[in-house]
Every structure is written in structure tokens, then in C-alpha cells.
Amino acid sequence: MEFMQQQFEQLFGVEWGAMLFTLATNMTFIFTIIVPLLLGVAYLTFAERKIIAYMQIRVGPNRVTFFGIPWLRGWGQPIADAVKALMKEIVIPTGANKFLFILAPILTIMPALAAWAVVPFSAEMVLADINAGLLYILAMTSMGIYGVIIAGWASNSKYAFLGAMRSAAQVVSYELAMGFALVCVLMMSQSLNLGDIVNGQQGGSMLHWYLIPLFPMFLVYFISGVAETNRAPFDVAEGESEIVAGFHVDYSGMAFTVFFLAEYANMILVATLTALMFLGGWLPPLDIAPLNMIPGFIWLLLKIAFLLFFFLWFRATFPRYRYDQIMRLGWKVFIPITLVWIVVLGLVMQLPQTVREGFPLNLWF
Amino acid sequence: MLENYFPILLFLVVGFLVGAGCMIGGWLMAPNRPDKEKLSPYECGFEAFEDARMKFDVRYYLVAILFILFDLEIAFLFPWAIVLDEIGLFGFVAMMIFLGILIVGFIYEWVRGALEWD
Numbered sequence: 001m002e003f004m005q006q007q008f009e010q011l012f013g014v015e016w017g018a019m020l021f022t023l024a025t026n027m028t029f030i031f032t033i034i035v036p037l038l039l040g041v042a043y044l045t046f047a048e049r050k051i052i053a054y055m056q057i058r059v060g061p062n063r064v065t066f067f068g069i070p071w072l073r074g075w076g077q078p079i080a081d082a083v084k085a086l087m088k089e090i091v092i093p094t095g096a097n098k099f100l101f102i103l104a105p106i107l108t109i110m111p112a113l114a115a116w117a118v119v120p121f122s123a124e125m126v127l128a129d130i131n132a133g134l135l136y137i138l139a140m141t142s143m144g145i146y147g148v149i150i151a152g153w154a155s156n157s158k159y160a161f162l163g164a165m166r167s168a169a170q171v172v173s174y175e176l177a178m179g180f181a182l183v184c185v186l187m188m189s190q191s192l193n194l195g196d197i198v199n200g201q202q203g204g205s206m207l208h209w210y211l212i213p214l215f216p217m218f219l220v221y222f223i224s225g226v227a228e229t230n231r232a233p234f235d236v237a238e239g240e241s242e243i244v245a246g247f248h249v250d251y252s253g254m255a256f257t258v259f260f261l262a263e264y265a266n267m268i269l270v271a272t273l274t275a276l277m278f279l280g281g282w283l284p285p286l287d288i289a290p291l292n293m294i295p296g297f298i299w300l301l302l303k304i305a306f307l308l309f310f311f312l313w314f315r316a317t318f319p320r321y322r323y324d325q326i327m328r329l330g331w332k333v334f335i336p337i338t339l340v341w342i343v344v345l346g347l348v349m350q351l352p353q354t355v356r357e358g359f360p361l362n363l364w365f
Numbered sequence: 366m367l368e369n370y371f372p373i374l375l376f377l378v379v380g381f382l383v384g385a386g387c388m389i390g391g392w393l394m395a396p397n398r399p400d401k402e403k404l405s406p407y408e409c410g411f412e413a414f415e416d417a418r419m420k421f422d423v424r425y426y427l428v429a430i431l432f433i434l435f436d437l438e439i440a441f442l443f444p445w446a447i448v449l450d451e452i453g454l455f456g457f458v459a460m461m462i463f464l465g466i467l468i469v470g471f472i473y474e475w476v477r478g479a480l481e482w483d
Contacts, residue, residue: 022371023375026371026372026375027375027379029372030372030375030376030379031379034379034383038383085391086390086391086394086395087394087395087396088391088395089395089396089397089398090388090391090392090395090397091399091403091404092399092404093404093405093406093407094401094404094405094406095406102388105384105387105388106381106384106385106388107384108384109380109383109384109387110377110380110381110383110384111380112380113376113379113380113383114373114376114377114379114380116376117372117373117376118373127372127376128369128370128371128372128373128376129369130369130370130373135443136373153418155406156406156418157406157407157408158406158408158419159407159408161418161419161421162421165421165422165425168425168429169424169425169428169429172428172429172432173428173432175432175436176432176435176436176439179435179436179439180439180442182439182443183439183442183443183446184446186443186446186447187446187449190446190447190448190449190450191447192443192447249407250406250407253391253395254387254388254390254391254392254395255388255391257387257391258384258387258388261387323482324481324482327428327480327482328480328482331431331480332475332480335435335471339464339468342442342464343461343464346449346457346460346461347457349449349450349457350453350454350457353450
């Protein structure tokens with residue numbers, strides 16, 4: 001690193017060299033996040049089709065090979081899908097506002113990717129170690145809704161407009177439940193920095209993860225995450241049987257694919273945040289010899305994969321909620337539960353420090 | 366302190382470029398052969414009979430207003446939650462009074478049926 005920095009300073013002068021060096025290192029880091037993320041998104045669609053297929057006792061995509069290797073049958077499917085989407089015409093309907101119509105997918109994917117800037121992948125692997133990390137993520141996930149509303153309005157189609165309204169109302173409602181659940185996590189961790197939140201869950205075993213004292217908040221957060229990404233069983237915004245595909249009904253080709261990418265990137269983001277805040281992030285479940293030899297990064301990936309499996313499982317299992325049921329669940333069930341839990345947790349926090357440290361499972365026993 | 370935010374700015378730019386790059390890639394690679402029927406808005410095969418920028422249900426307004434109120438509440442709860450250990454019982458009681466006032470508002474909404482969707 002030092003050597004590289006000196007090279008830069010020799011080439012461009014001391015001041016410019018240092019600036020260009022930070023730019024280059026940051027860009028490298030950003031690409032090592034974005035490229036695996038986009039590959040992960042592509043293969044999440046493949047995993048979704050495969051896993052739901054096996055749950056329905058069929059095989060799923062198993063024809064498209066990779067470099068003709070016979071035992072990778074099916075693994076070329078996401079790549080083939082991407083190439084196909086690239087070759088499809090982008091239809092811009094008459095009456096649509098062209099500029100906003102094209103801007104909307106970009107506005108959706110930009111925050112979905114940018115939220116990853118503050119996600120720590122292990123104790124040292126974090127791009128921007130800012131103190132307002134969680135607040136930043138909350139802001140970015142709220143930004144995504146602009147793309148949806150603009151897309152629904154710009155298409156000049158009634159289905160798209162209705163889908164956008166539904167989607168916006170649903171996302172903001174569940175955002176509240178999510179925010180209140182986060183307040184409970186913050187009361188435990190006393191920090192907004194995601195790295196500090198994971199470090200606060202250290203203590204030798206999974207009994208110290210926030211999952212255990214905050215179990216109802218874990219459920220509220222994860223289910224709100226499913227609703228916030230408009231995934232089944234909360235996918236009324238795109239309910240095929242009533243408003244065909246919701247806000248992106250008039251999108252085609254690559255413009256549609258960008259919305260699709262953003263949705264799956266958001267799914268991975270919600271799973272990652274749940275793993276970081278409730279499942280101990282990169283910490284092993286037991287701090288003993290064979291388990292803590294495995295790098296923390298691997299543990300985090302395993303937890304994310306485990307939570308993503310739930311997203312797919314929900315989709316294969318539950319029938320779709322009705323819209324009024326969704327809004328009732330958000331406003332009349334989740335928000336009261338979280339409010340009560342904040343008060344209870346605040347009362348427990350008033351106990352002396354020594355009493356609280358004696359009981360890591362403070363709220364249950 | 367502030368230089369920690371530089372990678373975030375860079376990430377926002379890269380995120381925008383990924384989106385824009387996909388759109389430009391699609392525009393370059395894909396055919397572009399519009400005709401009148403293809404460009405008509407989709408209404409399950411029928412002709413669109415009025416403009417889509419129509420009136421919508423007032424309940425969406427209501428949800429938006431309630432969201433603004435409760436999001437502000439979250440904005441007040443965040444700093445309180447972080448320093449709760451230091452401000453102790455006094456801080457806790459003060460926030461409970463604030464929450465109590467908001468919960469009275471929430472109960473009022475509930476009883477007046479602002480949260481009903483049928």
C-alpha cells in the first residue's frame with residue numbers, strides 16, 4: 001500500500017497523488033462489493049427458481065449449461081436471462097414522461113446499491129466506517145420509494161399508478177415498524193455504527209446475540225423487511241391477478257431488469273441487516289476452537305444465506321395478503337408491539353448495570 | 366470525520382452509473398421499432414378511455430401524513446435510545462411523557478378509523 005501511494009505521488013505530484021490514491025483505493029473497494037453483489041443478485045433469482053421448484057416437487061431450470069460442462073446444467077440460466085433482457089426493446093409508451101420514465105429505474109437501483117457502503121463484512125472489512133451508519137441505511141432504503149412513485153406516475157397507465165400508490169403506502173407503513181424495532185436495537189447497543197452493534201453482541205456464544213432479548217423485534221423487523229421489499233406474501237403492489245405487475249407494468253427490456261435487480265439487491269440488504277443486528281453478524285455461534293477458526297466473513301455469508309432462504313420459503317408457502325390486511329398488520333399489530341417493547345426495554349435499562357450484566361437474557365428470565 | 370463520507374459519495378455515483386449503464390446498454394443492444402399499437406398504454410387489451418393521472422383515494426394522503434408524524438417520532442427516539450444509559454431515569458420519564466402524548470394521538474386515529482382500509 002505504502003509503495004503504491006509513493007508511486008502515485010511520484011506520478012501526479014504529492015497533493016494530486018494522495019487524492020488520486022484515495023480515489024483509486026476506494027473505487028477498488030467499491031467494485032469488490034458491487035461485482036459480487038450483482039452476481040449474488042443474479043444467482044439469487046436462480047436459487048429462488050430452484051428452491052421453489054424443489055418445494056413444489058419439480059426440478060426448476062436445468063437446461064442452460066456453463067461452458068458446456070454437464071454437471072453445471074442450469075447454472076448458465078441467470079447469465080442467459082441477463083443477455084436476453086439486454087436484447088429486448090425498451091418500449092416507452094405514448095403519454096409517458098420520457099425523462100422521468102427513464103430516470104425511475106436508475107433512482108431505484110442507486111440507493112439499493114449505495115446502502116452497501118456502510119455494511120461491515122467482518123471486523124475490519126468496511127468501506128465507510130461512519131458513526132451514523134444505521135441512520136444512513138434507513139435514509140437509503142426510504143429513497144428507493146421515489147423511484148417506485150416516479151415510475152408509476154411517469155408510465156401514464158392506470159395499473160402502474162395504482163401499483164405505485166399501493167407500494168408507496170405499504171413501504172412507508174412498514175418503514176415505521178422497522179424504525180421502531182431499530183430503536184430497540186439501539187437501546188441495547190448504544191451506537192448507530194453497525195460495527196459497534198455487532199461488537200456489542202460479543203460474549204462467547206449465541207446467547208448474547210440480540211436475537212434472544214429482542215426476539216419479538218427480530219420477528220417484526222424481518223417480516224417488515226419482507227413487506228418493505230414487496231415480496232410474497234406482501235406483494236399486492238404487483239399482484240398479477242388484479243393490477244398485473246404494479247408500477248412497472250409498462251417497463252420492458254433492460255428498464256424492467258433494473259427494477260428487478262433493485263428488488264433483489266434490497267432483499268439481500270434486508271437479510272444482511274437482520275444478520276448484523278440480530279444474529280451477531282460475523283460472530284461464530286460458539287466461541288470455541290473449530291468454529292472461531294472460520295473467518296467471520298464466512299459466518300456472515302452463512303447467516304445471510306439462511307435468512308434469504310426464508311424469503312424464498314415464504315413465497316412458496318403463504319397465500320398473498322389482502323391490501324387491508326397488510327395495512328392492518330403494519331399499523332395495528334406491529335407498531336403497538338414495538339411501542340410496548342420500547343417501554344419495557346426502557347424500564348429494564350433502569351435496573352443497575354451489575355444486575356443487567358448478570359443476566360444476558362435479561363428480558364426472558 | 367467528514368472524509369469518512371467520501372466513499373459514500375463515490376458509491377452513490379457508482380450506483381447511478383450502474384443503473385445508467387444498464388439503461389444505455391439496453392438502448393444500444395436492443396432493437397427500436399415502435400408502432401402505434403405497441404406504444405399504447407396497457408389496459409388488458411382495451412383502448413384506454415381516460416387519462417391515467419386521475420383522482421385517488423384520500424386514504425393514501427392519510428397514510429402519508431401519519432408516516433410523517435411517526436417518522437419524526439423515530440427521529441426523536443434515535444438519539445434518546447443511544448444515550449439512554451447516561452440520561453437515566455429522568456430521560457426515560459421525559460421520553461415516556463412524549464411517547465404518551467403521541468400514543469394519545471395514535472389512539473385517536475385508531476378510534477376515528479383512519480387506519481381502516483375496507
